Amino acid sequence: MGYPERLENVAVLGAAGKMGSGIVLLVSQEMADLSLKPENKSRVYVLHAVDLSHQALSGLMGYLREQVRKSAEKKIVALRLAYSDRADLVDNGEIVDAYIARVLDVVRPATVLESAAQAGVVFEAAPEDLGLKLRLLSKCGGQGPDGPWIFTNTSSIPIHEIDEKAKLGGRVMGFHFYNPPAVQKLVELIRGKTTLPEVAKFAEALAKSLRKTVVLSRDVAGFIGNGHFMRDMLHGIAEAERLAQREAPPGGQARSMPFTHAVYSVNKVSQDFLVRPMGIFQLVDYVGLDVCQCILNVMDPRLPGKDLKSALIDRLLGQGVKGGQRHDGSQKDGFLKYEGGKIAGVWDPEAKRYAPVAELQAECDKKLGPLPEPALPWKAAVKHPSKDKALAEFFGKLDAMTTLGAELAKRYGGRSKEIGLGLVSDGVAASAEDVNKVLLTGFFHAYGPVNEYFKAQETPAGQKVTR
Amino acid sequence: MNKLRRKVYMTAGFNTVSMGSGRKEFHPKKPRPGLEDYIKEAGKGTLGKIGGAKNVDEGVIGNFMAARFNNQGNLAALIPAIDQGLQWKPCTRVEGACCSGALALMAGIKSVLAETAEVVLAVGVEVQNTVKAVYGADILSTAGWRKERKAGHAHFFPGKFSDRAGAYYAKHGKDKTRRAMARWYRNAVENARLCPTAQEHQNTQKDLEAAGMTEPDAKSFVEHLSVYDCSKVSDGASAIAIMSEEGLRRAGIAKPDSVEVVGFGQVEADLTVPPGDLARLETTARAVEAALGSAGIKAADIGTVETHDCFTIAGVMATEAIGLAKAGEGPDFVLAGETSRTGSVPFNTTGGLVGWGHPTGATGVHQAVTIWEQLTGKAGPAQIKLSPERPYGLSINMGGDDKTVVAIVYRRGA
Numbered sequence: 001m002g003y004p005e006r007l008e009n010v011a012v013l014g015a016a017g018k019m020g021s022g023i024v025l026l027v028s029q030e031m032a033d034l035s036l037k038p039e040n041k042s043r044v045y046v047l048h049a050v051d052l053s054h055q056a057l058s059g060l061m062g063y064l065r066e067q068v069r070k071s072a073e074k075k076i077v078a079l080r081l082a083y084s085d086r087a088d089l090v091d092n093g094e095i096v097d098a099y100i101a102r103v104l105d106v107v108r109p110a111t112v113l114e115s116a117a118q119a120g121v122v123f124e125a126a127p128e129d130l131g132l133k134l135r136l137l138s139k140c141g142g143q144g145p146d147g148p149w150i151f152t153n154t155s156s157i158p159i160h161e162i163d164e165k166a167k168l169g170g171r172v173m174g175f176h177f178y179n180p181p182a183v184q185k186l187v188e189l190i191r192g193k194t195t196l197p198e199v200a201k202f203a204e205a206l207a208k209s210l211r212k213t214v215v216l217s218r219d220v221a222g223f224i225g226n227g228h229f230m231r232d233m234l235h236g237i238a239e240a241e242r243l244a245q246r247e248a249p250p251g252g253q254a255r256s257m258p259f260t261h262a263v264y265s266v267n268k269v270s271q272d273f274l275v276r277p278m279g280i281f282q283l284v285d286y287v288g289l290d291v292c293q294c295i296l297n298v299m300d301p302r303l304p305g306k307d308l309k310s311a312l313i314d315r316l317l318g319q320g321v322k323g324g325q326r327h328d329g330s331q332k333d334g335f336l337k338y339e340g341g342k343i344a345g346v347w348d349p350e351a352k353r354y355a356p357v358a359e360l361q362a363e364c365d366k367k368l369g370p371l372p373e374p375a376l377p378w379k380a381a382v383k384h385p386s387k388d389k390a391l392a393e394f395f396g397k398l399d400a401m402t403t404l405g406a407e408l409a410k411r412y413g414g415r416s417k418e419i420g421l422g423l424v425s426d427g428v429a430a431s432a433e434d435v436n437k438v439l440l441t442g443f444f445h446a447y448g449p450v451n452e453y454f455k456a457q458e459t460p461a462g463q464k465v466t467r
Numbered sequence: 468m469n470k471l472r473r474k475v476y477m478t479a480g481f482n483t484v485s486m487g488s489g490r491k492e493f494h495p496k497k498p499r500p501g502l503e504d505y506i507k508e509a510g511k512g513t514l515g516k517i518g519g520a521k522n523v524d525e526g527v528i529g530n531f532m533a534a535r536f537n538n539q540g541n542l543a544a545l546i547p548a549i550d551q552g553l554q555w556k557p558c559t560r561v562e563g564a565c566c567s568g569a570l571a572l573m574a575g576i577k578s579v580l581a582e583t584a585e586v587v588l589a590v591g592v593e594v595q596n597t598v599k600a601v602y603g604a605d606i607l608s609t610a611g612w613r614k615e616r617k618a619g620h621a622h623f624f625p626g627k628f629s630d631r632a633g634a635y636y637a638k639h640g641k642d643k644t645r646r647a648m649a650r651w652y653r654n655a656v657e658n659a660r661l662c663p664t665a666q667e668h669q670n671t672q673k674d675l676e677a678a679g680m681t682e683p684d685a686k687s688f689v690e691h692l693s694v695y696d697c698s699k700v701s702d703g704a705s706a707i708a709i710m711s712e713e714g715l716r717r718a719g720i721a722k723p724d725s726v727e728v729v730g731f732g733q734v735e736a737d738l739t740v741p742p743g744d745l746a747r748l749e750t751t752a753r754a755v756e757a758a759l760g761s762a763g764i765k766a767a768d769i770g771t772v773e774t775h776d777c778f779t780i781a782g783v784m785a786t787e788a789i790g791l792a793k794a795g796e797g798p799d800f801v802l803a804g805e806t807s808r809t810g811s812v813p814f815n816t817t818g819g820l821v822g823w824g825h826p827t828g829a830t831g832v833h834q835a836v837t838i839w840e841q842l843t844g845k846a847g848p849a850q851i852k853l854s855p856e857r858p859y860g861l862s863i864n865m866g867g868d869d870k871t872v873v874a875i876v877y878r879r880g881a
Contacts, residue, residue, distance in 0.1 A: 077620075092605050
């Protein structure tokens with residue numbers, strides 16, 4: 001079965017979720033594009049979009065209509081060629097409408113898993129819960145070599161484990177899109193030790209056809225992306241806890257500040273001082289504290305001795321603080337509270353309320369000290385014509401500074417580098433370049449964690465920063 | 468052509484801002500002025516300079532496709548909306564694609580020549596940012612023959628002029644032509660920076676010629692043109708008063724504050740027949756020849772030109788159609804600086820279509836307004852110095868792919 005044939009019948013599980021809807025959007029267009037090729041005219045392309053509720057699926061269809069229009073408008077030059085044999089379609093507007101109809105015709109919303117029984121390819125985009133994924137996959141299509149090829153969007157669960165437990169016989173591969181899939185260029189492909197070569201070959205062909213940047217990750221819990229992000233997050237949490245607990249940094253003086261101040265400060269350092277698109281606590285909120293907890297719950301038992309857990313995240317979730325995103329992409333409140341996209345407050349787990357940022361900002365900023373001059377905001381850095389030079393200059397000045405902000409930033413950048421090098425030495429990533437590529441394209445960092453700007457930190461005695 | 472039976476003047480020109488991407492106040496998702504707002508602003512601007520609507524005998528409005536951009540027809544009836552004093556006066560709407568503005572001028576000129584009017588208010592208008600460019604291309608493609616649309620490019624007119632550029636490169640050399648097009652772009656934006664109503668007035672790009680040299684990308688756009696070679700999508704209106712000597716007296720306007728129309732050429736080519744030579748603007752050449760002939764002057768007498776540079780290549784080719792450069796030497800003429808604001812014949816001194824903007828139905832009127840400003844010393848920071856040996860101005864307005872063309876020759880009233 002060749003590529004165009006394999007894609008004739010596809011199912012997406014969890015189709016109305018944030019990741020699932022993006023996958024439906026990309027794959028249904030790929031299928032529609034195939035169907036427009038003369039050699040595929042006799043094929044019927046069907047994508048079963050499976051999710052729990054009709055309401056969510058109705059939302060998915062609205063999202064598709066809007067997004068396919070945008071995409072059709074962008075690729076109108078190619079679409080006019082694809083429709084050149086249709087004498088009835090003359091204007092761009094007619095061609096765009098015809099393409100939207102074609103894509104929507106491919107997509108069949110469904111609330112029952114059985115509708116996916118005939119699928120040759122299944123994209124699984126259910127929540128990060130192994131039990132749930134196994135229940136879904138066990139009901140999905142036939143068993144044995146004729147069963148569907150499964151591409152799981154898991155961002156942390158080892159593929160070989162899914163294969164063994166769901167008895168898939170190697171018909172499974174990790175196909176990890178980044179959020180949102182239609183926009184993010186990066187795809188992490190994870191081949192389990194049992195994954196069949198033809199399945200891997202198909203995944204690479206599909207990723208290429210979707211014009212994704214592919215990074216191959218070894219099949220270790222968390223892979224490259226979350227392998228870095230979770231450890232990076234735990235460092236940020238540990239730093240905030242340390243600042244709030246009067247703990248002295250190595251060779252430094254004990255300083256203390258309220259917990260809310262510490263969270264604000266570490267968030268600011270990890271954004272402005274490290275020239276990142278958002279601070280670490282904002283990123284955790286963006287992903288969702290619950291999702292982060294799920295990922296830690298997958299990683300920790302599978303990577304013994306690394307202590308990949310956070311009592312603080314568990315505590316906040318216990319208080320109902322979850323983060324995540326609304327359908328329009330705006331952020332829900334988590335560690336931080338957001339108003340009009342801006343940070344307006346910091347969660348105080350003792351008082352169980354958000355402390356307004358306006359009340360603590362000036363004091364914290366003063367304690368952190370100034371940014372190196374000239375400042376280099378992330379947006380300016382990524383657009384900078386000589387980005388590497390500008391970053392080297394900025395971090396060179398930072399290195400010479402001894403303020404609290406500079407010290408925190410240097411420790412943070414060093415830890416991030418150490419994590420990156422660890423992923424290479426543990427064999428999760430084939431090279432430092434791959435780690436950097438994931439952070440540059442999947443997390444939109446302006447520079448990779450393995451760089452010359454920061455020194456990897458040695459384990460300071462008594463510090464729980466090495467994981 | 469017979470000698471003009473009476474003298475015809477133009478005066479009291481007015482331009483709205485050419486609104487669209489490039490203007491800081493433009494935001495595609497925020498509400499903007501509509502068709503009638505632009506017509507009123509431009510019309511009132513001219514009426515204010517000629518003693519009001521009572522002095523106007525007739526109105527004419529040039530517009531290309533309000534029926535589709537704005538779902539509005541019967542535009543003649545929007546002229547009385549400018550001022551109550553225009554209620555019940557005869558008004559006409561004319562359409563000739565992007566040449567609609569100059570057709571409005573011609574309708575006014577002919578009314579004055581026919582002695583049915585002493586003062587005609589001529590308005591040109593187009594409001595195009597109501598639709599995305601991808602659908603705007605469909606609307607603009609109606610300036611071509613409908614039966615060519617299916618085989619045509621998604622971006623229909625950029626596709627047409629890309630083909631012309633390709634043919635020109637093949638015939639006369641690509642390198643110098645691309646460089647001349649980039650120079651054309653630079654001149655256009657530098658002139659627009661001097662004109663507050665220009666769409667590119669706020670353009671701050673440093674190396675304009677480097678931008679102009681951007682390599683075309685056939686996959687996302689067209690083969691031989693980049694976006695810098697194209698005029699943008701614009702909303703705007705222009706107005707001017709066309710008068711007899713009696714009209715000038717009635718409005719109390721001194722002749723030196725007006726320009727005299729000393730000749731014109733109006734030429735139509737068959738829409739269903741493709742151009743014989745893509746590397747030449749034949750209809751434009753014929754219109755200019757007729758205009759110069761009726762004025763009794765030579766190309767070398769012209770001191771400034773407003774030409775229809777919907778694309779930079781059309782600007783370069785116009786220098787040949789006018790007869791200022793020989794076939795194949797238009798690029799050399801441009802690269803030698805002859806068309807720049809300090810050259811022998813400054814072209815498009817407020818930016819032209821590439822720099823000032825191209826609200827399609829307004830463009831022909833805007834060109835006349837710019838010539839009037841330059842010849843009467845009212846161009847402000849954009850004012851050029853005209854040599855007494857070359858006292859004439861020339862405007863060339865083109866509809867479709869060199870199908871409907873009007874060329875007009877002006878000199879300062881005396």
